[in-house]
Amino acid sequence: MSRRSGRDPSHHVVVVGIGFGGLEVTHRLGRADANGGLRITAIDRSNHHLFQPLLYQAATASLAPSEIAWPIRSLLRDYGNVTTLLGDVVGVDRERNAVLLADGDAIPFDTLILATGAGHAYFGHDEWEAYAPGLKTLDDATGIRGKILTAFEKAERTADEAEREALLTFAVIGGGPTGVEVAGMIAELAHETLRPDFRDFDTRKARVILIEAGPRILSGFREDLSTYARTALVNRSVEVMLGEPVSNCTADGVQVGDRFIPARTIVWAAGVSASPAAQWLDAPADRAGRVQVQPDLTVPDRPNIFVIGDTATLAMPDGTPVPGIAPAAKQEGRYVAEVIEARLRGQPAPGPFRYKDSGSLATIGKRAAVVDFRRFSFTGWFAWWLWGIVHIYFLIGLRHRLKVILSWLWIYFTGQRSARLITKADATRGGKPG
Known part of the structure; x- marks a missing residue:
C-alpha cells in the first residue's frame, strides 16, 4: 500500500526519527514554509520525544518518565504542513523514493531525512x-x-x-x-x-x-x-x-x-550501535554502522537523502568524528533545514557542515x-x-x-x-x- 497526501503536489520531506536532530529540522522547516510549498511527514516508532540526557534520572528514580518526554503530536501541532505518523520504518526503496513501514505501508518522499538514532552495542555478544x-x-x-x-x-x-x-x-x-x-x-x-x-x-x-x-x-x-x-x-x-x-x-x-x-x-x-539506516541505503558505514555522509550530510550519490545524529558519522577538520550528542544533532538538523530551504528557493546552499563544540x-x-x-x-x-x-x-x-x-x-x-x-x-x- 502506498500513501501520499492529496492536498497538493508540493515538495514532500519525510523525517524519520523525532529525536533532537529530527525535531530540530522539522521545527525549522515547519516555521519556514510561509508559502505553502512544503509538506513534511514526521515518522517515529514512539509517540513521544525523549530528553535522553536525563534518561538515567528516570532509571534511578530521580525523575518520573513524564518529566523528560513529550508527545510528538503536541510538539508539532502548530505546523499545518506537518503530518505526524506513528510507525516503524524497516527500509527505504531508493528506486521509488519511498520509506517502507513494518505494516507494509510506503511513504513516498522528495527529500528524506534519517535521524533514527542508535541502540546498544555488545561487541558481538548480543546474548x-x-x-x-x-x-x-x-x-x-x-x-x-x-x-x-x-x-x-x-x-x-x-x-x-x-x-x-x-x-x-x-x-x-x-x-x-x-x-x-x-x-x-x-x-x-x-x-x-x-x-x-x-x-x-x-x-x-x-x-x-x-x-x-x-x-x-x-x-x-x-x-x-x-x-x-x-x-x-x-x-x-x-x-x-x-x-x-x-x-x-x-x-x-x-x-x-x-x-x-x-x-x-x-x-x-x-557502547552504541547505529540503526540499520546504512543497510537500508546500501551506503558506506563505519564500524558502529553509522552512515559515512558527505560534508553536506547527504548520502553519497543520493543528494535528496540526508542522515543526521547518531545515525551519521562525519569527520571534523581535526579528523575526529562529530560527537554523538544532543547539541551536535540539533546543529545538524538546523543545517539540513537551511540546505533544503536554499534548494527550494533556488539559492546557493550553505557551505559544508561545521560542528561548533559548546x-x-x-x-x-x-x-x-x-x-x-x-x-x-x-x-x-x-x-x-x-x-x-x-x-x-x-x-x-x-x-x-x-x-x-x-x-x-x-x-x-x-x-x-x-x-x-x-x-x-x-x-x-x-x-x-x-
Missing part, C-alpha cells in the same frame, strides 16, 4: 543484553528502575547472606558520562534515599561497581576532570575498575578478567559534576548547579522545567526521590520479588 540492559528508551529506564528497586526488596526478604550480597551489588559497565551518572545515582539511592526505609539490612552496604575497559573514566574529558570524577565516585563508595574489559555477563554476575563478580543488577553503558558536562551525583567549556572548566557544586541550569534550559515547556526544578530541589534538600515505583511490567523485567 548479554538479557542480563545487562542498556539505557536508550523510556522502557529501558523503567525496566532498570524496577530492577534496582526490586533488588532491595529481595534483599529485605532473604536470609542468605551471599544472595543478599549479590542482590546488593550493582555493576555498571562503561565509564562514559552515562555510566558515571548511573553509578553515582545508584550510590546516592542506596546511601541516602533508601536507608530509612528498610529494617533487616543496611542499604549502605550496597556495592556499586563502575567497570571501564580503558585507562580512565570520562575519556572524552580532560584528564584532570576525569581524575576528579573518579575521586568523587570513590568518595561516594563507588568502586571504579579500570583497564579490564568485561568478558561475560550472566544472570549471576559479570566476569572481569580472572574475577567473577556476583551481581544481580547489571547496567550496560559501554563543551561537555557530566554529573557524578548531588553537588558534584564536571563541566568542560574548553577554555574554562569547573568541578564540584558550582559545576553541578551549572549542569542543572543547562539541562533545564533545554527542556521543553515551562511546566516541565518547573517540575524538574522542584524534583531536584526536593532531592537536594531532603535526599528523597518521589519516583520510586515498581510497576507490574517493571517487576517482570527486573525480576519479581521472591
